[in-house]
Amino acid sequence: MDTDALVAGIKQRKIAALARTISLVENGRDGYEGVLSELHASVGQAHRIGITGPGGAGKSTLIERLVTTYRKRGVTVAVVAVDPTSPFTGGALLGDRIRMESVSLDPGVYIRSMATRGAVGGVATTTREVCDVLDAFGFERIIIETVGVGQSELAIAASADSTVLVLVPESGDGVQALKAGVMEIADVFVVNKGDRPGADRLVQEVEVMLGIRRGNAYRHVAAHHHPTAQPPQPPESAVPDGGSPTLEGGASGGPGWEPPVLKTVAREGVGAEDLVDLLERHFETLFQSGGLEAIRRERLARHTRAVVDRALSMLVWEEGDGEARLEAGLDAVVHGRMSPYKLAHDIVSDLQQARRNGE
């Protein structure tokens, strides 16, 4: 594959080049790191939004509504679905014929399901790289859908600029059932299926959990009685002059952001506008407070480490003779004559020796 042509194609915003580059990256085929390297200078304009939550919560449905909302506002948007279990139905996007025509021909929308199976070096790393390609291509918003169960999915969601956690009344045990760490990563909480019983109670539970219903701070209460809840206003100033941050509760959004709880009915499109408003405001707050720079710096550090890990792993298992050494030593390990640690150490030492001898 002509990787120079791919890079040029991305820069000229050719959709065929985009699709091919994403496949190249997903499959880790020859030259993919070179392409990503070339594109790096163009990465960093997009607002990345991670949307996570249990399967069946309505994430894909909500995302379709978000896409429609963004497009109405003239903003381009790409979606990366790392959740293979619930494909996009085209419900909102393809809801009526007029819209179907306008969106299917709309170069301002791109939806892609990740091929998570073969990802070299892990799904989180590959997802980040696919987002980089979409970012370099020029999409202004990149939405990443993951199912919020495993660590790697959480890591994906948390590495976005803004993270949305979608909850639903029927997940049963309420917020107590949520694993530690899930609440902490969210910048915005969505209680979807607001048409179902128990939605208001869940909103309240989440708010209690967030500790925002203390004292006289009942300002969110009125919002519960209507599905098109007005999003709560974050403090005016992201960087209070001379004062301490206005934020209480250690939210992930950084100074000046208190994670709001929004009730939605994704299937009806109720709350999509509010969610987009909240996301825009979160991004602005991050930008103003310097939090965005910190997130991106951390993301790039994590990514660089992951690329190093991947390269080392390749060096041992693919290019080096690590696999042969493992096979040769495995009997001894199985029969207790050698520990896995000794064998692993030997494999690493061999590699170091080979490097020292100039291979």
Ligand SMILES: Nc1nc2c(ncn2[C@@H]2O[C@H](COP(=O)(O)OP(=O)(O)O)[C@@H](O)[C@H]2O)c(=O)[nH]1
């Ligand atoms: N009652 C109700 N059902 C919804 C709502 N949003 C989505 N659904 C339905 O929930 C099911 C799962 O939706 P989906 O978007 O695939 O969930 P995901 O697994 O989180 O992506 C689908 O049958 C949707 O039609 C909602 O607001 N209310």
Ligand SMILES: [Mg+2]
């Ligand atoms: Mg889904």
